Amino acid sequence: MTSDLGPNATSAESKAGVWNQKPAPTDESPASSGAAAEGELDLVDRWWRAANYLSVGQIYLRANPLLRRPLDPEDTKSRLLGHWGTTPGLNFVYAHLNRVIRRDRQEMLFIAGPGHGGPAVVANAWLEGTYPEIYSNVGGGADGLAELFRQFSYPGGIPSHAAPESPGSISEGGELGYSLAHAYGSVFDNPKLITAVVIGDGEAETGPLAASWHSHNFLDPVADGAVLPILHLNGYKIANPTVLARMPEAQLEQLLKGYGHKPLFVTVEDPDNTAQAHLDFARALDECLAEIRSIQEECRGSRNQDEDAPRWPMIVLRSPKGWTGPRVVDGKQVEGTWRSHQVPLDKVRTDPGHLAQLQEWLESYRPEELFDDGGRLRADVAANAPKGDLRMSATPHANGGVLLRDLKLPDYDRHAVEVTRPGVERVSPMITLGSWLRDVIAANPDTFRLFGPDETASNRLQNVYEATDKVWQYRIDALDEHLARAGRVMEVLSEHLCQGWLEGYLLTGRHGVFSCYEAFIHIVDSMFNQHAKWLKVHRALPWRQPVASLNYLLSSHVWQQDHNGFSHQDPGFIDHAVNKKAEVIRVYLPPDANTLLSVMEHCLRSRDYVNIVVSGKQPSPIWLGPEEAAHHCRRGLGIWAFAGSEVPGEEPDVVLACAGDVPTVETVAAAELLKAGAPGLKVRVVNVVDLMRLQDSGEHPHGLTARDFEGIFTADKPIIFAYHGYPALIHRLTYRRTNQEGLHVRGYKEEGTTTTPFDMAMLNGIDRFQLAIDAIDRVPGLAEKHSMLRQGLQDRRIKALNHTRKHGEDPEEIRNWSLA
């Protein structure tokens, strides 16, 4: 059994792979292997040792990187902050993946799921030459090595997780649980890619990761690539064993089969017998790749739509935590226990025994075989690196902006609603948007997807099903509607999966929208945090190309929850998002269908942002014609002359401002009430679409200058601001504005219950009657002059409340109201 598996072997023979000509079950004792195979695995082993050496160096050293002289305490870092435990396992997998990438010229992406995998990711990127190409201060040679080591977990340096700074990474390693979802996102519409994702057994205890195992039901083997999950059981988290590592192996096998996978187990029984470990893992990897290709070939040929979903292969790698590190320290076992999680030797500066052990540990990798005298990687180590873009650290899939194509955005005019008079026509903004998104999907059949937790139709986007279906691989019944093996809509009852898939999809170069109930988007607050932080860092890295923005489309919002009641009411995601860097965050509250179209088109063209768009789904008045709407959205806010009662050239007496669809209806209605009841009162109505316009231009790129702000909101007139969310945010955004004194904000104040939309507005005081009363109370002299009007508004308010309670619906005067 011989085979030339050199770096450039690409023939069909070599593709078949030496290990899988006759795949041996991994749980049997291995057959003897040929010399070429051994040579190939020697190369893998050298790479692994080099990566381990560089990893230990990053954790410990700030000088003497090649051990040219015995280690001195001063060569080590004064604060030891890295993590060793997971690192050798990641390096092991990476080294092996390189073998098959070279052999097969396979496009692969690597995702490091376990926490604190930074040293491994960086080490391999350096070995592949990518790191020096990107960061010239960390080049090859002794100086570069010294800097590579110094910068790690050092002030001003790089973190101990995979991060935007890490070439080849699309998955932040700081907060755990998203690696597998990211992996699936990366291969959707990416048919040539295989993403190898190492899943930590600690990470595997998280909810998002546990749910992610079902992702293959949403992967189309024809048009999508493949994910190769490698569950890395090293037994321990920070301080505890892990659930998956400790359950009986038979149970674990059931679990993974239950998830729909075909697991191959590679268990490192003897940590010293690395040759056996290499052999076992290489076999398993070859078997997995063969199986993946076989599934793809079969499905891409003529798959029977009635067949069960394919059972994708995966690997369970059971290896000691801190493998190849110090076995025993101060009399306690370290390798193979949680004690190797962070730094196995924590007193190298003060304990000569620890320092000697560190020297011994580093030398165990035989650095002289790995680096030449100048500190450059030897050719017979470097030979394990794939070439060019095939290097996982240099793959364009991990720098998705390189691959990104602009969406073809069809004109939305034909979906926009012509307006005869503002506020008369009523349509559902979401249904209108759904029609345009249908066209977007049709025009971009492999670069755009819609993600949602079983709510696409509930959020009224069902028109997209005229152009596409929902992806589903398990059985499809005759009764099912819009389910198919392939499709542009991803529906699963997990906000975590929607978010994780979309992040992976965007960061590898495609576009998408996540539509969700407003209240439940908080489920992914923390994932949003990490993505916004990723974007902030990403934007500052010249080598990272801009990616499509992450677009949240929040419907079924706080003001229209009816029977769902209190649990479904929470407009606070905007507040949460605004804490993140202004350069990354955009918030839009389009007041009607036409403005929603304009806003969404803008969002789909944008790059490197998180766009939050909030829109109701119920039929609601159209205020602006298509052109006016586009103009209004470009400005981000504006005075609505049709709704107010201003006298040209004169200052208004009061400003009624609004942001959000329901507040806009109530504000326009309040202005009507005032016009009718208090003729001569100069009311200005201002609608805000782009919330960030309220901030000062110095604080947000979209912020208005002080002068423009005053031109719209006046310097000293009362402002009654009806806002979609928690009122504090409006105060916060306008904190530095003059006329803060005059600002009175109405918004959601957690007074929700089971009720109708208008009743809900009343409970929270943003209803038209209350807004009008607010204006009367704040314009000097008006309350006295119009005490009857004020009383009348109060009475109508109470009447409406009583009607609703009695009849279960809003009174006719509200239901049928439109701008006269």
Next chain:
Amino acid sequence: MTSDLGPNATSAESKAGVWNQKPAPTDESPASSGAAAEGELDLVDRWWRAANYLSVGQIYLRANPLLRRPLDPEDTKSRLLGHWGTTPGLNFVYAHLNRVIRRDRQEMLFIAGPGHGGPAVVANAWLEGTYPEIYSNVGGGADGLAELFRQFSYPGGIPSHAAPESPGSISEGGELGYSLAHAYGSVFDNPKLITAVVIGDGEAETGPLAASWHSHNFLDPVADGAVLPILHLNGYKIANPTVLARMPEAQLEQLLKGYGHKPLFVTVEDPDNTAQAHLDFARALDECLAEIRSIQEECRGSRNQDEDAPRWPMIVLRSPKGWTGPRVVDGKQVEGTWRSHQVPLDKVRTDPGHLAQLQEWLESYRPEELFDDGGRLRADVAANAPKGDLRMSATPHANGGVLLRDLKLPDYDRHAVEVTRPGVERVSPMITLGSWLRDVIAANPDTFRLFGPDETASNRLQNVYEATDKVWQYRIDALDEHLARAGRVMEVLSEHLCQGWLEGYLLTGRHGVFSCYEAFIHIVDSMFNQHAKWLKVHRALPWRQPVASLNYLLSSHVWQQDHNGFSHQDPGFIDHAVNKKAEVIRVYLPPDANTLLSVMEHCLRSRDYVNIVVSGKQPSPIWLGPEEAAHHCRRGLGIWAFAGSEVPGEEPDVVLACAGDVPTVETVAAAELLKAGAPGLKVRVVNVVDLMRLQDSGEHPHGLTARDFEGIFTADKPIIFAYHGYPALIHRLTYRRTNQEGLHVRGYKEEGTTTTPFDMAMLNGIDRFQLAIDAIDRVPGLAEKHSMLRQGLQDRRIKALNHTRKHGEDPEEIRNWSLA
């Protein structure tokens, strides 16, 4: 085979149960059953029909509840907002549980996991008489029934989910995914309780639910009760099939076995053959209960510690969505499809055919057999209800305040640190707290637990292990430390599980603390939302007794992330929490170990709050002796004379305020710099422990009056406020205060990187040098007078930054600083 299974049967014979004398495999065709069994199941069936009738009534009717005359469109609600799909399945399970509760006098708690289970929960509570006992307007009889129907999903009425208003509920049904974690929380330290939790197959797609399956590894069969999961596969979510229902059954079985359970499958093959369904489910239920008791008896006897974890039984109930509802509507199949999710007949007001179908549907339950002429439940239906507290709707376990015992709180004095001079002694607040928590655990061996995602030791609470261990049921190795079958510490790498377990634990009457990295508590933002909303509603219900507060102890906070860097920095949970009702939320930022002890003791005594406590874990200065600390915490904030340079009886020139441990160190140091450099400057130092004191007394129960606020912060002097989190919150909390103009806040502004703590403070401008410079710049005339001092502070600032970047640690002047 005969057995008297009447309502009060409690003999050993009856306990054995007729169905499990010889448990038949549920997948075989059933043996013929005896007459008594049939009679018993007839009773169950009558109950089921009654519950279904009441559920349909709630969804559709507002009058004519007993069908005394043919239905008129006006009898139906004008807006149909309920959900039918999951309801009959929940009713079915509930009816069956009642049978075994009666038979065995078994304490049981019912949790409805599927969304929109409200009609079922309410119907059963009404049938059991609990609803009328609590809500006198919804009594028995026709009027009560009419009101029961009317209030559901009606303005001012009750929501369509299980909610605090629902007797017997501890789990909000609005946001899905937490039922199983709640169930486990409810049985920890509750050895007699079995919690039956119905898990929706939609819900089962969520991350938190997927992770929850592993909870049994953290349940001690000796001291804890048991959970009986009933996975309800009705096939569809809102608009899609569900993953678990569609995967091949063999795969599902592997999955559930892989989770560590022993699943029993009950499949309703023929929806019309309800007798068979009853028989199958009763058998499975009996088998599960027998198995649970057998596990408990075995473990509670003399369990071999080396044994594998027990395999707890569970039921998979496969029944049609919308079972017993309209089979076909307008020519489309409804029963058994997603079309029954909401209202199967949606045009009853306008389409006579629909109305007739509704009438037929309601009559199919034979209401005349269920209710007497007065609309009262017939005795031969009511007989299926357990008595008194055994009713699941009336169980005290669902109203945990009834069972709540005060914690025995040991004096913390012996752990407090005596102070010779403020700021000289240094200890880790978290280590100190850990010692006291050890005593708390020892004094409360079955009513208090500590929950955390593998971070108890990382957060430096390891002293608790002197009194307890971490719970673990899988294999325990010789190498493991502090792992045991029983223990007070719950560690799993899932914030969702920690939160869900703790919520269940608190709401059933015990106490706990959730310790977590500050940044990652955002993972449970949405769960926090729901719990805070639960508490808000719960507090307003007179029949709900106060429960222990949910205590978050957030350590490893934003200012001390070092190598973890940007991904681990986010102090925004406080902002998120403050959006919720003021009456429920408390936020504490104790500046040292002694104040942390005092604050935590207060939190452990409190009821019905969410307490958020943020504290660092690194050794840091002690400012106040034990008594001063207690006094300071009682006041919530105070002037620190020792740190300032005020002249008694005179107004200060500047106020340096601080909230948070790191900001406090920097503020005191800044005051020292000013004292030394600008003698005669009157500096006031104010420390804030209880953040809510900043709000106005009208907005928060802890808020200071305007007068008290001015007494501390002055009416017009500059305030330099160094705050732990995002600065906007301080502006928000002090929004209505005079002297807003003078307030200058420094806090976290997303400038994180990999660095040292002091460098981090510098990057965000809350370091001592910057704060002193801020004061100089804001006190009129000072910048001119002390330009040299200002320049010197700038220089030292830059020097410190350079030192850190070069040496990897803060300069000595910072490291060894203490109050002179």
